[in-house]
Amino acid sequence: MDQAKLVKRLISGDKIVVNELYEKYSAKLYHFAFGYLKSEPDALDIVQEVFVNLWENRKKLNKDSNLNAYLFTIAKNTIISVFRKKLSEKQYLEDLKNKVVVNAIDTESRVNYDLLTEKITHLVDQLPPQRKKVYVLSKEKGFSNQAVADELGISVKTVEDHITKARKFLKDNLSEYGLFALLFIELFVS
Incomplete structure (x- = not known):
């Protein structure tokens, strides 16, 4: 189904379209999140957060919105938020101190x-x-x-x-x- 129809259904409150998008993207979102967070619960939370955010902000979408880009942006921003939260926890900070992933995500997020x-x-x-x-x-x-x-x-x-x-x-x-x-x-x- 084309993007415009999916967006229109989403904006109108069609919950089935969220299920369709979940089936299409949830596994990719999970694997991506798990790859960076190395935590199954955190990766599952990312997936859930992406689709909750999509549903809650559906009325802000334009009928010509690119769902791929939108989901991509939500996932990226949610992962950054998780990194920032984890950084405040001493144990997680120790695990990440030699990694530059958070800075890389912040820097690379400017890529169009x-x-x-x-x-x-x-x-x-x-x-x-x-x-x-x-x-x-x-x-x-x-x-x-x-x-x-x-x-x-x-x-x-x-x-x-x-x-x-x-x-x-x-x-x-x-x-x-x-x-x-x-x-x-x-x-x-x-």
Whole structure:
């Protein structure tokens, strides 16, 4: 379903659309949060907070709002808040004292979402033709690996190989954008 319809349903108070978005994004949000917080309860709290925030602020959305960017921003800001809270606890401060993750997130949060999506579009255009087809069908159109294989007449293993190589190419070429780009990739490119 297209973004505009999802946003319209969300603004109108359709709770089912929240469930649909939860099914689509909760696992990615959980894995991302767990990767940085190393705590299952904290990661689960992040996921819950993202969707509570989405629901509570749904009327502030414009009908042309980008839900991917919105969820991405909520997750990023919630993780930053958790880091800040944990920093005030002595034990957690000890665990994090040699890490620069919080500063990296603060610094990288200034990276423009539109710049990243534009950069990814440019990078996808640089992929070899078959890899680009696989990537577009899988990541942009949401086809399963089997559906991509059927559509292109190739094996599922070949599809998986193309996706792995495309992700590596994107990660390698977005490394200059740092942690923010890696978060973006994990949430919306994986």
